[in-house]
Amino acid sequence: MDEIGDFSEKLGEVEVGESLMQIPSELPVLPLRDIVIYPFMIVPLFVSRDKSIRAVDEALSQNRMIMLVSQKDVDMEDPEQEDLYAVGTVAVIMRMLKLPDGRIRILTQGLSRARVKSIDSDGDYVKANIEPIPEPTDAPETLEIEALVRNVRGSMEQAANLGKSISPEVLAIISNLEDAGRLADLSASNLELKVEDAQSVLDIFDPIMRLRRVNELLNKEIDVLKVQQEINTQARGEIDRSQREYFLRQQLKAIQAELGEGNELSEEIEQYRKKIAEVKMPEKAEEESLKQLRKLERMHPDTAETATLRNWLDIMTTLPWSETSKDNLNLNKAQKILDEDHYGLERVKERIIEALAVRKLKEKPKGSILCLVGPPGVGKTSLGRSIARALNRKFIRLSLGGLHDEAEIRGHRRTYVGAMPGRIIQAIQQVETNNPLIMLDEIDKVGADFRGDPSSALLEVLDPEQNFAFRDNYLGVTFDLSNVMFMTTANVLETIQPALRDRMEIIRLSGYTEEEKLEIAKRHLLPKQIDENGLENKDVKFADTALKSMISEYTQEAGLRQLEREIGKVCRKVARKKAVSGKRFKQIRVNKSNVSEFLRAPKIFPEQALKKNQIGVVTGLAWTAVGGDILFIEAIKTKGKGKLVLTGQLGEVMQESAQAAFSYAKARASELDINEEDFDNFDIHVHIPEGAIPKDGPSAGITMATALVSVLANRPVRKDVAMTGEITLRGNVLPIGGVKEKLLAARRAKIKKVILPAPNKRDLEDLPAEISEDLDFIFVDNVRQVFEEALLEKKMPRRKRKVA
Secondary structure, eight states, X not given: OOOOBOGGGOOOOOOOOTTTXXXXXXXXXXXXXXXXXXXXXXXXEEEOSHHHHHHHHHHHHTTSXXXXXXXXXXXXXXXOGGGBOSEEEEEEEEEEEEOTTSOEEEEEEEEEXXXXXXXXXXXXXXXXXXXXXXOOOOOOOOHHHHHHHHHHHHHHHHHHHTTOOXXXXXXXXXXXXXXXXXXXXXXXXXXXXXXXXXXXXXXXXXXXXXXXXXXXXXXXXXXXXXXXXXXXXXXXXXXXXXXXXXXXXXXXHHHHHHHTOHHHHHHHHHHHHHHHHHTTOOHHHHHHHHHHHHHHHHSOTTSXXXXXXXXXXXXXXXXXXXXXXXXXXXXXXXXXXXXXXXXXXXXXXXXXXXXXXXXXXXXXOOOOEEEEEOOTTSSHHHXXXXXXXXXXXXXXXXXXXXXXXXXXXXXXXXXXXXXXXXXXXXXXXXXXXXXXXXXXXXXXXXXXXXXXXXXHHXXXXXXXXXXXXXXXXXXXXXXXXXXXXXXXXXXXXXXXXXXXXXXXXXXXXXXXXXXXXXXXXXXXXXXXXXXXXXXXXXXXXXXXXXXXXXXXXXXXXXXXXXXXXXXXXXXXXXXXXXXXXXXXXXXXXXOTTTHHHHHOSOOOOOOOOOSSOEETEEEEEEEETTEEEEEEEEEEEEESSSOEEEESSBOHHHHHHHHHHHHHHHHTTTTTTOOTTHHHHEEEEEEOSOTTSOBOOSTTHHHHHHHHHHHHHTXXXXXXXXXXXXXXXXXXXXXXXXXXXXXXXXXXXXXXXXXXXXXXXGGGGGSOHHHHHHOEEEEXXXXXXXXXXXXXXXXXXXXXXXXX
């Protein structure tokens, strides 16, 4: 074991006179580790190396003197001369004690500095040839020495005050010590200097220079002590503050325990902390939740803000941050479910199966937002529910009709009383999975006012490039909506904001044909209404003729809602009879002959094709929000000055179409066999019946042109021809929309021939086969072709008979 110095037993000055003890020129050497010993110091040392123990024994056998020299490298076991410092201290061994482990303990007192001339380490112990260096005793007393002495004394006291471990006895000796050299040695021995710094003091023989060096080291040590004290003060301040908070918190717990509320709050805090860990939030959301939880912990449980924080934490911990339902990737099963729930609608089903196929091949595709556009009652909302069932996803419907407040989408900020998250976050919280199918119903009926524009807020929700970081104002953190499948429904596209419309894939759902309605009624509506009215299948039997009568004479719609209500009426009357008759009840058959007994007189008087060919009366086709319809455009000429009169509550676009048709007829009067003088002598009146219903759009252009030419050229119009198309001043026929709905209306009215613009030929590809079989289509590019197909030869006026 290495020699270890213990400064706890250092004493001050000890008188040893040179006359009493002469220092020989050769002494045994004891190498020291991590310590430098100065003259007049009394230090205990532990000796463990063999050579060192033999050196002590040799010293004790002679004059008890030994040379103490510090090692440069503490790890060196057998140091040579170059491994030891050149200046050491001659010391006398005052006591020696052998320890049980083989080591010895000696008590030494330094006598004098000595320079090592040479070292012999070949023998049993290390011995050195030394030159003692006596301490000067005739140093003059100058002001500089006095100042240095006072400085060192003051610095030692300051160091002790700053926390340096200097015993009061040493301070007392220092305050009375006048000798500069001995003051320097005593001060240096109590500063716990590094070996290099301590040796630098031992190497200086001049007392004044030595005192300056000690003063320099002492000032450096004081600077370090000041910094150390500042650090300790700061640390103590932190500890004191923590202790104060802990003490106050313990007091608060005691007070809450007396009031009977402490345990509930702490339990609630722990429950929230456990929930936050369980729901596996994203990192930022978890940090915000824990921050608010710590805030709640410091608040009084009865404050208003505490209730707000509780509500926020309840929502944060119940949101399905990591809960995901597993998609059904079996395409055949999904197709079967779609076919079970809905008849027809092949395009929509095909698109859903395509999306499912992509999902099967790619784990997280960026799907488009589907927008189902069609008249009411065609099954847009129920189709969304069926799609969710086919995909094995939760379904929730959000009605946006009449929505005006942007906060309904983005949520309210928590600073407001009664604040709550937006409908999107509420819906996800309700279904408890982060990948439901959310149906945004009636997106075309979203409004805007001073409270904001919900359509603009929906831009972020419905954009796959943005909704992965949707920020609800109430939550204050982002929520990933990229797993949610959004579908929207609308009756018309014109009222949807263009930017919002651009983010959606439009799928149009047209009205149903009579055959489709009949099939849907038999598959879905009848079983549903029989069950809802408490009947059994054997209680009532509907004939196909009864259902067809109900479709054509009691309903006029593109969808099926009114038809379902009419079937419900019949079922309720049957249920009443069953309830009254009891066991005597017999099955009731509903057919065309007795359907009026259940539903009374027919409500609908469908427009039928004209009974005969007439001048100035043309059958047109119109699109409405509830499907298609036929309309009759009538024209007559009366005495006047060539004015064009339009009645029937026509919109601006329709009036312009009539004006364009009139101008075309005037420009081509000779080609159309029209007397040009009629434009100066007659007014033309064009009227569209059902004047209470507003009408607009360009698709009646060729119809009004045919009526005008018919009345001006006196040519009858074929009764079995209907037409639709936009006209230009040059007579070109432009394409129109709503073809399927218009053709359904023509078929209901028993029309045989329909004139359509040539570009609309592509729209017939998706038509049901029964429409194509019952109607003949004529495609035209110019209005002259319309006149050739729709107008008969000029009708000659009858001659009056002369009476004799």
